[in-house]
Amino acid sequence: MHLPLSDSRRAAGKREVLRLAKDGNVRFVRLSFVDVLGVAKNVSISATELEAALDGKVTFDGGSIDGFVRGEELDMVLRPDPSTFALYPWSTPDLPEARLLCDIAMPDGSPFEGCPRTTLKRAIEEAKGSLEGIAVALEVEFYLFEALDSEYGSTKTSDVGSYFDSSANDRGEDARSAIVAALQTMGVAVASSHHEHGPGQHEIDFPHGDPLAAADALLTLRSIAKHVAAARGLEATFMPKPIEDRAGSGLHVNFRVSAEQQPETLYMIGGLLAHAPALTAVCNSTVNSYKRLVNAWDAPIYTVWSERSANALVRVPREQPPQLEMRSPDAAGNPYLSLAVLLGALADGVAQHLLPGDPLVGSTYDLAERERHERGIGTLPKSLRQAITELDNDPVIRAALGDHIYHAFRDAKLAEYERYRRAVHAWEHRAYLRLY
């Protein structure tokens, strides 16, 4: 796999980590990992334990983490990736704190099948033959709202800006700049950032890199954005659709195809379209995700590709080298699993010579049912429940997840959907309470 190492932190090894920690007088190190749902977890250790941690001698109780529920997962081992060592930007001189992203291993040191980061590494390894040289860039959208004293957070914003606007009195602009600066301090390269469509909505773009670095960067952004926003009286949210009548927040995943693989581009598009319904379960993994995937705000709803249409599922501008922009995912899911299944779909497209039909010209929202049938265009799932059924029926995407994660993810998401289904929502009160 091609590794564009613009990011120097990726070259770090154990010795260098120990030296950096010593030079920075680091007191504590957070060993971070994600559960199956993509929620960041961490174990904080004293700097004196760092060497032991780097040798894989720190264990934790996996039984209490979502997706690690079996009896034998009680003493899981954390295996820090030295290349992810970074000082937190908010560290004070008297309390310097760093983090390391970790893989999870079994007590005997063997890889744990339920570790999302390991799953992405396996997907990268398996894709080596068919996706040689592919690089991934992410465009991450999120909202910054006023931090109010409410139980679930607020959706209030004084920002009135829109796409690419620059507003002098927008605290969000300053917060976004601070987030970018913090990321750069931690060694995470940022290509650009700008105001997005909705008031209070912003976008941060990461440059092309290897898929693991991209997933690490997104995980870091989610954590940094919340910290930086909170310090400024704001709240950052990557929730896909926080406000009904405003643009949702997506995660556009750009795959840059290498010159050697260029003739395979059509197959890669074919793979993404063929597996799109099942991919959706993983890349749009909350019940709220499906409120973004509607025919508005350029959100994709059909399995169609285009060179220019902003609401196509896959956009492939006429550029050299070719870039495939997958536009349906959102940033609320597990970035490691999202990229693992996307790579699985791309690789299957190449292996099976899946073809995507002709590109669409114009808006996908105008497509009549007959035209969709003739062009072989399918519909993305309209709910998390539908998406899980699609996942159940797609052995390629299930294999990309691995059996352990597939079952753990499926069980957790079915339970989440059932809780949502039973909840009585404010809309139902408005529509029915007085009517009936």
Place this chain on the structure above:
Amino acid sequence: MPKISRVSRRGGGGAKALAGHLAKRASVGVLVEDAQWRHLAAAGSTGMPSSVQAHLQDNTPDFQKLRNGYAGRTVAIVTGDTRLGRLSIFGANDLDTLEHAARLTASAIAVELARESGAQPGRRRTFWEQLVAQTYNDTVAARDDAASRSIALATHYVAVALEAENADAVAFRVAVLEAFRGGEGDAGFLERSGALIIFVPASREVDASNTRAAAALLQRNLQKQQLEVRITGGVGSRVAALSLQRSLAEAEAALTISRRLYGSGRVAIYEELGGYPLLLSGGDSNAMRDFARRILAPLRAYDEKHQTELERTLRLYFSVGENVKTVAAELNVHRHTVFYRLRQIGEICGCKLDDPHDQLTLRMAIAIDALTA
């Protein structure tokens, strides 16, 4: 173990019945996949992966252990030199003792799969010859005769004509079969004047566009498979099954044009050859009118739907010697608008306005349209 053929018949057919029989008798989980790793059958309740693709030690036909932690064994389903898929077993303590049973079941499944896919080649060929000779009065008659020969006739087809140099005939045919999968229905094959003709089922437009894309990628894929073969070919347009003769004629014309324009090593798409087929055939006025309509149709449909004037812009662009400034002045728009419209025209027509071949086609269509209006 009872006779496998009897088991197969009793189970209502092929792989599923045989997998079920092995699962029951040996108390194992059984998974059968085809050569493209598509699920064919599964039996037994023991935990098994959705596919063994990621768990193979290597892709030999040997009876082998699966890797990545699965307690399983797998063996290829083979007929002659062709691999049709894999049979895998899971769960029992000593799976190695089941090698003979697994191999026997795989052989039986191979026979079933070969029987399903290869019935009556001679009778099939005759059907396709009759279909292109237009001997059937209506679709029902064609479909009935096709069914009597175990052919599922699709509603529409795309004809592909291929000539191969230095080809290993069997390997070439296998590669072609793999490349042109098409949609619902059976494909047909003929040989005419040294060319291999494939009738690819295309019930939906997407099947036709994928056939065109597969044709364009065929030479490269053959090279990737290290087949020392150089192909020249043509692809006709999508037609109703009864009009297959027209698609065949187009495919053969495209093959001829491809050979003359580009030499060998390229498959040409009839619909993308623009005015060349017309020049080759010296078409009559009806053919010319049809050509002009076909080329300009996407532009006219777009103009009508979106109330734009792209066709007018294109005509003007050609009539003033491709001078964008003059076009802008005539249409009373900014020249950036003209550039934008020209880009749109290229996208809608699927062509490049700076490509000499594409420009010839558009200029011919506009000229013929003016003459025959």
